[in-house]
Amino acid sequence: METKNIIENKxxxxxRALYNLKDTEVKNxxxxxPQDGESVLKETKNIKVIDCKFSLRYPLWHAKKYxxxxxxxxxxxxxxxxxxxxxLIADCDLEGIKLLRECNxxxxxxxxxxxxxxxxxxxxxxxxxxxxxxxxxxxxxxxxKLKNVDFQGKYSFQYVExxxxxxxxxxxxxxxxxxxxxxxxDSIVKGEYLAWFSENLTLINCKIIGTQPLCYCKNLKxxxxxxxxxxxxxxxxxxxxxxxxxxxxxxxxxxxTIVVDSVGEIINEDSIMDINGKVIIRDKK
Numbered sequence: 001m002e003t004k005n006i007i008e009n010k011x012x013x014x015x016r017a018l019y020n021l022k023d024t025e026v027k028n029x030x031x032x033x034p035q036d037g038e039s040v041l042k043e044t045k046n047i048k049v050i051d052c053k054f055s056l057r058y059p060l061w062h063a064k065k066y067x068x069x070x071x072x073x074x075x076x077x078x079x080x081x082x083x084x085x086x087x088l089i090a091d092c093d094l095e096g097i098k099l100l101r102e103c104n105x106x107x108x109x110x111x112x113x114x115x116x117x118x119x120x121x122x123x124x125x126x127x128x129x130x131x132x133x134x135x136x137x138x139x140x141x142x143x144x145k146l147k148n149v150d151f152q153g154k155y156s157f158q159y160v161e162x163x164x165x166x167x168x169x170x171x172x173x174x175x176x177x178x179x180x181x182x183x184x185x186d187s188i189v190k191g192e193y194l195a196w197f198s199e200n201l202t203l204i205n206c207k208i209i210g211t212q213p214l215c216y217c218k219n220l221k222x223x224x225x226x227x228x229x230x231x232x233x234x235x236x237x238x239x240x241x242x243x244x245x246x247x248x249x250x251x252x253x254x255x256x257t258i259v260v261d262s263v264g265e266i267i268n269e270d271s272i273m274d275i276n277g278k279v280i281i282r283d284k285k
Contacts, residue, residue: 003048013037013056021047031056060084068092073099075114100125119144138163157182176201195220214239220256234258236273253277 005024012018013033017040018026025048031040032055040056041047045064052071059077060066063084070091073080077096081087081103090109099115100106100122108127118134119125122141131150138144140159149168156172157163157179165184176182176195185204194213195201201214202221209228214220215235222241227233231248234241239256249265250258252275259280266279 003046012040016040016042019043021045023047025050027051029053031059054080058082063087231264232267234277236271237277239277250279253279 003023003025006027007024007029008027009029011030011033013031013035015037017037019039019042021041021044023046028051030053032053036056038057039061040059041063042058042061044066047063048067048069049071050069054071054073054077057078058080060081061083065086066084067088072092073094073096075095079098079101080096081099082101083103085104087103087106089106089111092111094111095114097115098117099113100119102121104123106122106125108125108130110129113130113132116135118132119138119141122138124143125141126145127149128147134153135155137151137153137156138160142161144160144163146168147166151168152171154173156170156175158177159179160182161180163179163182165187168187170187170189170191172191174193175189175191176198178197179195179201180199182198182201183204184206186206188207188209190209192210192212194208194210195217197216198220199218201217202223203225204223206225207228208225208230211229212232213230214233214237217237217239220237220239222243225243226245227243227247229248232251233247233249234253235251236254238254239258241258243258243260246262246264247260249267250263251267252271254273255276257278257280259282261282263279263281268275
C-alpha cells in the first residue's frame, strides 16, 4: 500500500483524534490517555498502521483499505474494527471483545487474538498461521477460509456459510450448528455436539473428538476420518461416511452408508422418523 504522509511517535487520547485520515502511514503511535477518546481512526481511507498500541474503544470503524501491522490492542479496546473493508492484519497481538463485525474482505496473518465475540456477520475473511481464543467465532458469516489456525472456544461457526478449514486444530463446542457448505480438511475437531443441523458439511482426513457428534445433518460426508469418544453419533443424519478405526456408538442414522472398522454399539430404537441408514463393518481381509 502506497501512502503520501507519515504520522510517527505520537500519543493520542482525544475523541476522533485522526478522524477521516487518508493516504497516511501511522507509525509507532500510542492511542491511550486520560481523555479516553473513542473512534480515533474512524472513517479512514488507505492507511497503514505499524507498531502502534491501542487502549481506546472503537478505533477502526468504517475504515476503507487499511493495514494493521505489528500492533497491539489491549482488553480495553472494545469493538475495535466494525464496518471496515479491504483490511490486512498481520503480526499483531489483539484483544478486545467483538473484534471484527460486519467487515468485508479481511486477511489475517501470523497473529494472536483473544476476543469473546469475533468475526460476526463478516464476509470474505482469510485467516492463516494464527492463534485465536473466542467464545463465539464467525457467527452468521460467509465465505471464510482458515489455514494453520489454532482455535479455542465454544459456540463456533454457527449459521456460517461457505467455510473452508485446512490443517487446523479446533478445540470447541457446538461447532458448525446450522452451518451450510463447510469443508474441513486435515484437521482435529474436538468438542461436544458437533455440527448439529448442518447442511453440506464435508470432513476429510480429520480426527473428530467428543460426544454426540453430527446429528440432524443434511448431506453429511466423512472421508478417511477417525473418531475418539464419539458416542450416539449421526442420529437422524443423512450421511455417507468412511471412518477408520473404532467409533463408540452410532444411533438412528436417517439415510446413507457408514463404513467403519469397528463400532461399539449400533442403536436403532426410539426413533421419531423412518430410519434407513446402513452401518457396514469393513472387511479387513
